[in-house]
Amino acid sequence: MTLCYHEGQFRPLEEIFVPLSDLAIQRGIGVFESIRTYDRRTFALGPHLERLARSAEQAGIEARNLIPQVRDILREGLARPDCPQGEVLMKPYLTGGDVREEGRFPHPRLFVLFEPLHAPDPNLHREGVTLQPAAMERPFPLIKSINYLFGYIPVAGMEGVFETLYCPGGEITESSSSNFFLCVEGKLVTAPVGRVLSGVTRGIVLHLAREGGFKVEERCPKVTELEKADEAFVTGSLKEILGVVRIGGHRIGKGTPGPVTQHLHRLFRTSLQHWLD
CATH class of the missing domain: 3.30.470.10 (Aminotransferase class 4, branched-chain amino acid transferase, N-terminal domain)
Structure with missing residues (x-):
């Protein structure tokens, strides 16, 4: 109930x-x-x-x-x-x-x-998910609006797609209910707040990544960087950290959630006590 x-x-x-x-x-x-x-x-x-x-x-x-x-x-x-x-x-x-x-x-x-609470199927964490790119930007990205229609339309009727990935003007901002991270050339790249919603889990992951010695860039990843990316993942309160293995026609890395994704997820889980009320 x-x-x-x-x-x-x-x-x-x-x-x-x-x-x-x-x-x-x-x-x-x-x-x-x-x-x-x-x-x-x-x-x-x-x-x-x-x-x-x-x-x-x-x-x-x-x-x-x-x-x-x-x-x-x-x-x-x-x-x-x-x-x-x-x-x-x-x-x-x-x-x-x-x-x-x-x-x-x-x-x-x-x-x-x-x-x-219905958490994502554990198989999604083991196998990763697919995102569908759309050449559009989420309107009013700083507002967590009740209106998700703009994220649902691009994936309507598509099987096996987890979410829409917004890719305006060749840049990658966020997905329809998650923040997006790309691991490329030894860097962890994610769009800055202002272009995207200030995700609560995003902020924690950035803190853990910097504390753990990862090189972080807060900029919009380029769509052209997908071909050379090693890993990608999305973050959110329910999904925590979820590996992305395919974006449209691009396989990401080896096509499985990678070591950076898995390591950050472990760090996130072990740090939970710091964020509980």
Whole structure:
């Protein structure tokens, strides 16, 4: 069962409704976060809530009074007997509400979902995934928007593809729900924040890589670098670090998750205690 918080109450998801008048439905206006648990403890809660606040502000959603409530809502929800058992994925949503005034949304609605966490199939970590390149850039990359249509369209009807990889103007930015890293010529290359969403796991991986002595470049990898790349991987809260073995028609490296990907994933897993609340 999925538990949902709205307007001071925790109720089963099927009892909660978003009015058709809400601009989340009318115009796709809304922002959210995906916050997971490890051993029922929230992962990187501070960075997630900071990003939620930034997303809301840049989207024009006036949520300064709502966001401070989220930490306590998450804590209370996790402690409830009707919260899903085991590990949980918690998703706070801020919708546009019913009113738009001078380009801003002064009366948003807050919903928080508590869902059973479904991590990627372990085979994906062993075998790696395929991304489909698309010559487009995710609009408003600094906003974690509820609107994922632009990422779904390029891979509609395609089997065996994990996500869209945005490749505007011959550069690689990010994939539809992940940050992207390329291992090429002894360097770890990933697009800078501003061109891409400031991924929470991305930030941790960059910290671990630099601490571990890897040479890191924050720039957009070039599509032309794929042919000489040794490895690639994507990062995200649910997927952690997931090897990419094919991008469109390009096999990456040996076609299996490589040693850098595996090493960084081990470092990530062993450092988890530092990021739990």
